[in-house]
Amino acid sequence: MSTKDRPEGISPTAVESAPGLWRIDLQRHDLSIPGREVIQTRVEFTPDSPPFKHFHPGEEIICVLQGTLEYRLEGQPPMVCNPGDALTVPYGVHHQARNVGDGIAVELATYVVEKGKPLLIKVE
Known part of the structure; x- marks a missing residue:
């Protein structure tokens, strides 16, 4: 990939x-x-990054580092997170995230998952 x-x-x-x-x-x-x-x-999410529904074979622990991200977890109302906010996505829960700010948004995602399985499974 070039600069x-x-x-x-x-x-x-x-x-x-x-x-x-x-x-x-x-x-x-x-x-x-x-x-x-x-x-x-x-x-890292650009403002025009489209959200896509997916899940993981384990837990995802998220901390927003920069920007504003909206998370939609199945069965819960949408939540908007800013730098320093954290959330946990339980095992197998369908979810999506999107940048709702003007610049780049960044999260630190820590996954505790089953070894040997794909990290991310997209939901159509």
Whole structure:
């Protein structure tokens, strides 16, 4: 990926996983819980990044680092989170996030998931 293909403010180590959604894997380690691993990822959203419904084979713990993100978790009202806000998405819950601000929004996502399964499963 060339610098001109990446929006300003997006890290050069980021990988685009959907239009306007960039992921930077920070660490991945086995846990003391058999069959589980932890994956920590920085996720960067452009304002025009479309939300997509998905779930994970484990828990996702989120902390918003920059910008304003709206989260929609199945069975719950939408919630808007700003820098310093945190939330947990339970195992298997369908959810989506979107940038509702003007600039880049960033979250730190920590996943405690079943090892060997896809990290993210898109819901059509």
